[in-house]
Amino acid sequence: MDILLGCAETLNPCVTRLRRALEEHEDVDRVRHDLEAFWAGDPDTDIVHLQWPRALFENWQAPTEESLVRLQDQLEYWGQTARIVTTVHNIRAHGRSRGPFHDELYRLVYEASDGLIHIGTVSRDLLHDEYPLPEKDEVIIPHGWYDTLPNEVSRKQARRELGISEQAALAVVFGALRSPDEVTLIREGVRNWKNSRKRGFIAGRFTWPENRLHDWAAKKYHRLRTLFLPVSFRFGRFANSRIQYFLRAADVLLIPRRRILNSGGVPLGFTFGRVVAGPNEGVVGEILGDTGNPTFDPNVPSSVAVALQKGVELQRDGHGESNWTYAARKMNWGSVADQHISFYARR
Helix, strand or coil, rough: CEEECCCCCCCCHHHHHHHHHHHHHCCCCCCECCHHHHHHHHCCEEEEECCHHHHCCHHHCCCHHHHHHHHHHHHHHHHCCEEEEECCCCCCHHHHCCCHHHCCCCHHHHHCCEEECCCCCHHHHHEEEEEEEECCEEEEECCCCCCCCCCCHHHHHHHHHHCCCCEEEEEEEEEEEEEEHHHHHHHHHHHHHCCCCCCEEEEEEEHHHHHHHHHHHHHHHEEEEEEEEEEEEECCCCCCCHHHHHHCCCEEEEECCCCCCCCCHHHHHHHCCCCEECCCCCHHHHHHHHEEEEEEEECHHHHHHHHHHHHHHHHHHHHHHHHHHHHHHCCCCCHHHHHHHHHCCCC
16 A cells, blocks of 8 residues: 655654554555655555645645645546545634635545544534535544653653642643633633642743744743743743653643644643643543543633642542553554554545
8 A cells, every 4th residue: 555645744743653653554565745746646646645734735835726726636636546535633724824715725625535534523523514525434543642752751850850849739731822812721720720739831832923022032042931920931842852841740731722623732641641631622522521531611711720620639549540541552553553544445
């Protein structure tokens, strides 16, 4: 089987990890990250697996009317020579990156796909509520876990490195913050959290356009110690070897999203044996609910506080270890690759 992943080599570790898992499968002859091959065509390709529609354009450029015409022609070519499969990571482009042609871009990709991969059961209904798609071959395949990330430091070592007391009840937010609403959700959630030892720690960056100044500050100063007490902020993108410090220090990993479908934060927290608290929306809410992790209403900041306290208690009682066991069983890459290959073969 010859598989073309329709995106450039990506910084997303789970897509590169999927490639490696597929390469190791006995039924696979070749797997490529190759955007040029997607646009040039290749009659030897059996499967074209698309991830994010925007990733089909160099540097995730915003689509134009002309580029969408070109994409439609290329998808028609692939529809005649290969099986097109798309993973539904999000129903539409995220709000900050939406433009006049983004909905049309997503519609074109979903309509041209022979098969759709969902990460949870609610994804299918949400997708079909947004787009009047014809009948599709669809499957649920879990998000893989982050087993290639270093996971060696102890909780004590991690907290010492971050300047966090061993006695603190620590909620960590890891990754990009996409809107001021998410910052408010964190601030108000921690403010309402009834725990005298509460601490919040944000490891990431602001990504909405009006906060370019913060990106500059991040590069220059690397950290902002007191964004709003008792929440600390460390700016930046982090090397794989550094990620373990934030996760190993945490009692609970907080996903402060609004209007969300999927999040890599769920398998990330599970990989490091941490309780994860997230919104009761989309696949995130589905998986957290099914695994006994706390959820909250993102429109009610006080519910975030309740979820954080519940998360700390669950971590103390060993629920993080249960999350690790779940990830090792359901999210391991051997199983994830097997499920992809089985789905690819359905013609």
